Amino acid sequence: MDRVDVAVIGAGVVGLSVAASVAREGRSLLVMERHESFGQESSSRNSEVIHASIYYPPDSLKGRLCREGNERMYRLCSDHGIPHANTGKLVVAWTEEQAAGLPDLLATARANGARGVRLVEREEIRRLEPRVEALAALHCPTSGVVDSHALMKHFETVARSKGAAFAYGVEAKAIERRDGGFVVRVAEASGEPYEFWTRLLVNCAGLESGRVAALCGIDQDEALYRIHYRKGMYFRAHRKLALYPRMLVYPFPPDRSTVGIHTVPDLAGGMRLGPYDVWSPTIEYGVDASLLDHFVKACRPWLPFLEPEDLQPDMAGIQAKRYGPGEPVRDFVIREESDRGLPGLINLIGIESPGLTASPAIGPYVARMIDEVC
Template sequence: MEILVVGAGVVGLAVARALALRGHEVVLAEAADAVGTGVSSRNSEVIHGGMYYPSGSLRARHCVAGARMLYALCESHGIGHRRCGKLIVAATEAEADGIAAIRERGDANGVAGLELLDGAQARRLEPNLACTAALLSPDTGIVDSHALMLALQGDLADRGGALALRTPVAGLSRADGRWLAAFGGEAPGNYPCDAVVNAASFGAQALAARTEGYPAARVPPLVLARGNYFGCTGKAAFSRLIYPAPVEGGLGTHLTLDLAGRMRFGPDVEWIDSLDYRVNPARGAAFYAAIRRYWPGLPDGALVADYAGIRPKLTGPGEPAADFRIDGPAEHGLPGLVQLFGIESPGLTASLSLAEDVADRLAA
């Protein structure tokens, strides 16, 4: 089949690669002038374990499977990564009950190696930590997301796939039993193909609305949540990732490490109306208070505004977090079309597993 994949973030790249590895002719269209300029390059670069998500959900299934696939790909392709482990920490007895529930969910989801620790056990691992209890996830890690995307792009090219940058897709229509994609950009025109995968992230809903025959009622809302990140001066005080008990809209203001060992904190959750990647420095005061719940030794003046990411959510404040949405022919009735909506965290971790799911749906 000739297949068009729209959106060259990490999920679009993974989907295009998976389809090319199955022998399809693949064109990957990206509106920007480089791959991975949106969600994929503005996140924590964490390889998640999969213990947070409801059992049986797409997020749980693809996170757990995707993490295993991602570690294997990193090993086979020499992609920078480290299985550093993570502690989810409780500052109160109520939060301790919460992380115990996370452990039960993780066990049900097939997450390996989870271990509940008391405060003393956790401090033996991380002496600078303050907590009453913690959940250890030894298989959580970090990855060089840019190297990952370059590896996916390389595999796509090796199998004859084409990457078309600066190529926005204005709309999709049906003609002679095939899909016809209308390209804009520097070389506008039409591209006929047998199947289309909409992995356009922030643009997924708009493209779905411009898809002939796709029911308007199936297009979900797009809700934007900005996450601000702050770097930290000085030597790293921890060797593992440190996460507080989850909060509404996200996993709390957590501590992550990059592959050079530098500490950074975030993201928080700031509901916004338009794409704006400027870090809000006013959020810094709240960061100090949140971080000192588990790291009381954070020095004054140590945080520096770093970067911001935005998540393409399907639900807003006060609403339960939505699952990933994969809308294929079995759901909407149109042949050769898969729409991906709300692919936020843990999308990077889940990307390889999501790609296989999409490829299977097109093969059905």
């Protein structure tokens, strides 16, 4: 039976960052991914936003790793030529009630250490973005966008340069605790069974992370590891592109489970609006064209030039949530499972937004955990 020191299940942006941080000379590492290439699910179907850490509780992993990831992201992109843009962001309020809620959002941002976030009034909003209508806004100067594919390719290249091996088209089917490590049984794309032993196992399986934890013997409901699918749909602007803001523009958050439909400028000069979020029982990526009027109604208060003819259905993505409809919002889980009788298992569960932003910080975070275990 083949043996490795560390196995990482999942080659999304988080699994790739972990691999790049954990791989080193003298440590054998295998990354396995059920798809034929990296980043085929949540990591490539999102807004590609670099968040500033303004929404998350200050004592949460989301808040801490988003802020650290924001700083690491810009250094990483600058040092390695990864396409990105520091656009800045406005979180706009167009009613008095929303404007009254901005100071609380500002307090959260400051508690998280988000740099430079401040309140701006109508006059300054017009100077920053003349075609955006709002009473007040939060200005977040460290927000931006990144080429997620280029970021993932960088992480994969770094991991390979340090000796990591990659197995694509391979899905974990069973996991057994044995001989001080784990035996992982997999099915290859050909259907051929295969198994290997690993000293340490890191679950970065994203949408399937709850299922992988269950393969290891963890009760998903007791541990609050069950994943619920939250589908986000986008429409693309195909005309009047010159009118759209250069900055990211977000609405005042409709509720704690979503940041609302916002502008999504891309690095090629295009513009999307989204996501509109719905709970989904399955992984499917269709976009409901009948939502056009909802998109226009949601965005027209602060994009008054928007017309239904400007938009067409674009794409959808799915986030891995640790909570379902009506349940409280839950934090990331990044946890070594010794106290559950599974030493050497590290689970990363519910790494939803701001997972892309946090990814450059999550890799080193997990690497420190592994160094402690080893």
